[in-house]
Amino acid sequence: MVRGMLAYVWPKENKMIRDRVMLSLSLLFGAKIMNVTVPFLFKYAVDEVNAATVTSTGDALLGMATVPQAIGTTAFSLLLGYGIARATAAAFNELRNAVFAKVAQHSIRKLACNVFIHLHNLDLAFHLSRQTGALSKTIDRGSRAINFVLSAMVFNIVPTIFELALVCSILGLKGGLAFTGLALNCVAVYALFTLAITQWRTQFRVHMNRAENEAGNKAIDSLINYETVKYFNNEKYELEKYDMSLKKYETASLKTASSLALLNFGQHAIFSGGLSIIMIMAANQIAQGHMTVGDLVMVNGLLFQLSIPLGFLGSVYREVRQALIDMQTMFTLMTVQSRIQEKASAPPLRLSAATAEIEFRDVSFKYINGKPIFTGLGFRIPPGRKIGIVGGSGSGKSTMVRMLFRFFEPQSGQILVAGQDIKGVDLASLRKAIAIVPQDCVLFHDTIFHNLHYGDLSKSKEQVYEASKLAELHDSVLTWPKGYDTQVGERGLKLSGGEKQRVAIARAILKDSPIIVFDEATSSLDSLTEHAILQALKAATKGRTSICIAHRLSTVADADEILVLENGTISERGTHDQLLAKSGSLYNRLWEKQNKDGIRPV
Incomplete structure (x- = not known):
């Protein structure tokens, strides 16, 4: 993960970002040098003031009246320089933050976009098994952690080591090896304590994240299925499930907070003990005449100055560990490989309405072992023909479309479009060549126009309206208060099933592809509307290869050929009249059953 993060901080293709990183580091080291200068200026100022005080006291005792103007000016200059040095260090730090903000935000945006497109590139099997709430929490926490980790890697670890080396060198020169040794030992104990406690605390953070994922997933899943919850009066049950997850989160969070308090107290105790001992050593040196009061102030200032980044380094390590845990799942997502791999430099699908032939050649497929969907499935759909596909539930009709x-x-066999194996062609060109009206049309939480236009974003408003008219939707939309600007709600919940289906049909018409697939395209429509739309679809699909999957046999009665799926293969095929003529056939039995139940052809 760290190597991956560094690639975003130091991108090979973006010189501007690299220049900003270098400028940020220059400002950082300038700030560190100014920080170390501050205690020196304070030391000399204290010594000057102390000397002036001693001289004034001695002169007063001797009865001499002098005005120590030069000494006063020096002390004044040193104290002014002290203030300027502190202000300059703060200015360098803030300027560094401003310069690096562009780097951090660019990295966050680049990584977030990479995760987003990677998720879209994963196969359908991943998305069918994902938990949307947990995935959302993972990406949210991971994105928030990126900025902190970037700043910590660039601005805290190496610069703090640099400042520690500088402070220890100065202490050694001023007070001897004993001062340096004590400072280093204090830092070592501090670091070991921090590492040990943080390692122990990691388990609580993992449990907390897991519980938060679980709670978020349950909340989102329950809200998405709001109507189902209401239908069965299960609000209390959903609340209990959600509360159980929150209790787990509460327990883990309390352990995290308690262990954090222990860590913070231990860090302060260790550093305070080291600071007290080194101050006692400095006081002894003053008593022996080897150091001045200014040296005592300088030693205190240096250690206190060191305690700030060192204390922050402890929290940085702690937070980086937690941030890396937060980011781990997100980075793990980036390592998940799609089972559907596109060949490098795959050629685009060469296709036109005149060559839009589809062939399944000895295809075998199963979702899970021991439960085959297709076994040696084979059929050919000539260009420009309408093929109906029928069969019982679970026979694989929708799987064929997928x-x-x-x-x-x-698992074996080939699927060919215009004589080209779809495994060897560009995926984007393949999917562009096929328009679909899915069985379950899920819409974006946007306007009705946006959802219609989504079929082909390059088309004009007039073309969108024309597709809407063909789908028998236009007149209905015009009666709505906001017309085409009406919001459809999350997943299109504000629309009826029939209206959503007509949106799906309009999108397919707008896409204007050589191949059109209708997967139960009219299952949510009443008979009158279905009849009108079927007439429109007949005109829209003229000269195109079309596949019509249906439970209602009346929908496919006019197909050029009907394929009947049973037990993973095609058991019957022919026109509507030919299949009805076969007494005892599956198609015949389905037709009779539907007619007996009152379903009549339109």
């Missing part, structure tokens, strides 16, 4: 889009790949 495989055509290459969301899943067969």
